[in-house]
Amino acid sequence: MMRHTIYTYSKEYFNKLYEDRDEQGAIVLSISQVPNKTHLDNYIDRGLDVEVDLTSAISLLMINQESLYQFELYLNTIVEVEIRFIIEEKYAEKALDLFKFIFDESEKLPLYTINKSEKEDGNLNGETVEEALIKKVTNLKNDGIDRLDNHLNTNIIGHNDFKNAFIEKLKSFSVFNSIGEHKVLSVFLLGPSGIGKTEFAKEIHNFFNVDTSLIKINFGNYSSQDSLNSLIGSPRGFIGSDDGELPRKLLKSDVGIILIDEFEKADKKVFNFFLELLEEGSFTNSLGEVFDLNGYVIIFTSNLDKKSFTTKLPPELRSRFDIKSEFFPLSVEDKNTYLSLKLEKLISKLNIEDKEAFREEIEQEIKDIVYTQNNLREINRILRDAITRRMFSWLP
Template sequence: MSRYKLYTYSNLEEFNKFYKELEEKGERIFPFKFQETGLLLEENNNVIEITHLVAYLINNPSDILPALVNFNHLDKDDKVIIKEELLDEALEIFAPIFEGSSPIYSVEKEEGSLISNITPFERQSLYVYKNEKELTKIIEYLNMNKIPIVNFSSLNNEFNEKLSEYGYKESEVFIDITSLVLAMESNPHLIYLSEQYLSLTRSYRVIVLGNIANKALEYLRMFFDSIQEITKVIPLSLENEDTPNDTKQNDTVIKVTDLDEKGLEMLCKDISAKLFGHQKFKDRFITSIKNFNFLNKINQKKLFSIFLLGPSGLGKTEFAKLIKENLNSDASLIKINFGNYSSQDSLNSLIGSPRGYIGSEEGGELGSKLIKSKVGIILCDEFEKATLPIFNFFLELLEDGVFTDSLSREHDIDGYIIIFTSNLDAQGFYKNIPEELQSRLDLVCEFQPLTSKEKQDYIEYFVENFLGKINQQNFITEEINSIKSVPVDSDNIRDINRILTDRILEKLEGDNLLELQNVFQQ
């Protein structure tokens, strides 16, 4: 039996070009489907796309034989195409079928079509929404107008039967594929499986979160060819109708989940630049906070929790302050010192005493500070000193993202970052913090003292930052600059700050210091 060539395309642009050429002739490309592809190949002049099939078979080798069987009727007039990056794997899996390859545009096109007698098919547009708030408005509008909307995982025979039962047409149904596209990033074999469902639901309106729409086009290029705003199909204004006035904006809690892509990048860059040392932690944080931002927007994760270990003065609290400054520099940081929460009634101090008991009218320290602060970050200091009821409280809070204080006020902290700090080392953490709570934490890291290079970088940063505040007053800075080269015998950043401040003040003593004080008092 003679073997055939595989034809390759290098990218989505090339695939779209080829697809459009066929489409203009009233022809199309077929995705591979078990059983159906075998029947299709009984006719001549077919084009079959197998990129996602190969990705699927790499993870499911038991299905290779059934896939081979589907190519029994392949002949020289048929063309099988694949994305170039998976060519080697395809040639290995389908060695009995294919023996070589050729770029798709080196194929000499004979007169007449590659596919005969095929009904023209148009790929759909993907409709995008910006964030969870827009999605909520979309759902409200569709529900009000009794238009079905489902996520991809809800597509099954039972759903299709209900559509028929209630007289809905496919074109009236909206499908959100956001969670599907996210899953495809780590499980590429899902692309092939999803094609099987999408090929049966071509008339549905498909929506996706805007910042992953391009990935959806790449993964599902057989079905979608463009991106459109959701307002093209839903007559609903999705602009922010509640544009806050100055007074209302002052009452708004700003959370990391409120940041757009640019704001999140600025936060990560600021932490990278101003948190000295701890590079491994910073790399993990940047990846984790971006993942959390997305998962929160699709209602998959309520809170982001970090537990920082290590001796005092290594930057644990400074890290929390850096996030706070990027979110809302005018707001106060919610800080709870659990060194004061070691008594048996510590939980009452945190969220208020039961009604009728002393302290029940106050609502607890956490609730009171949440009401006053306008930034979505909570710092829990010396957390290893907390009691078991406190541990159990946070166990539930990290899961639910909401709690009720003694005044029956419900506090929803969806989108918040909670940072726990402790002077324990890693061994002490695993010994003293309950395992159940450990498993709820997103990021655990032990801060280490700065290296000599990192300490020197910090000293230069501190001095330059100080000079930046006084240079406008035309003070001579050479002597202050000389401080950078004087060694500091401490690993504690607070001690380093104090030592450097003392040295700078010594350089500015006398008339210079008095003049500087007068300038800043004016």
């Protein structure tokens, strides 16, 4: 029987490999997602190129080889299908050793492998490997943290005590993360809706100037009985099984910022999941795949007040959050500043000859909303409605 080649990739490049294959109309599957040959045939019949990742299986067999014989029988049933086998590079030699009658060589995937000199130097085209792949706050040097501080002060109005506390904690996080003593920076923001909690996470993400979306999980959209399965995926064979919202979004993002909205609506299983995640800095999805979140910032938000926070969340979880802050409505002065900035940004994008006169008309129309509205989303809506009315009145 003809033996096959197994292709290797560097762990740091898996997300890029997964995304590239998706864009190319191909699919990458963990071996745990392939129950039988018929399953593969369904993909092949749809004209998809398939790569099957053996990493999880080999890592398990390195610990316990009791199922080696059965797994080899299984591999022989699918090996002749027109697919390609891939594996994380550090497991390739063991795969060749265990399955020498199936695989005779390994070959690097050149676009998804870090060469030796890059590993030794920690440099990839002038950037560290992590910087080239996932943008994280831990990659920022002193001037980078200063630039983030300026960005937040420019784009987040009010909440000055919190912003200062966050930057100080970020400096501490950078130091202790570098020696393996602090895996994930966690922030819990309390307060009513529409006062800037979500905006804070968005602005940290915007600071990195990337095209991918912010990773956002909203527990207000989850059903309570299946929250954890919806979050990290349910085992194969379960009705309605899927890969989980968090793993899917992690694979598509290149910024180490996660926003968890309406966290108070999660259940006990989810609380326990995040308790472990904040301690370990990683989690394992329903397919046995490990997601390393070392260096990430996770921002939790809730509409709870400080008193409700202490009764709703268990004490062991509350103690895991690095920063806990209650947001309050902005002052009239801050709302005026916020309104002026938003108005200036919107008008700058409009095709209007006399922008100054247009702005003055809008300001006159909506000047009183800073006294009647605290919700920034509602202020934005009123502002946009006023601009729309004025735009149509200015049209010839």
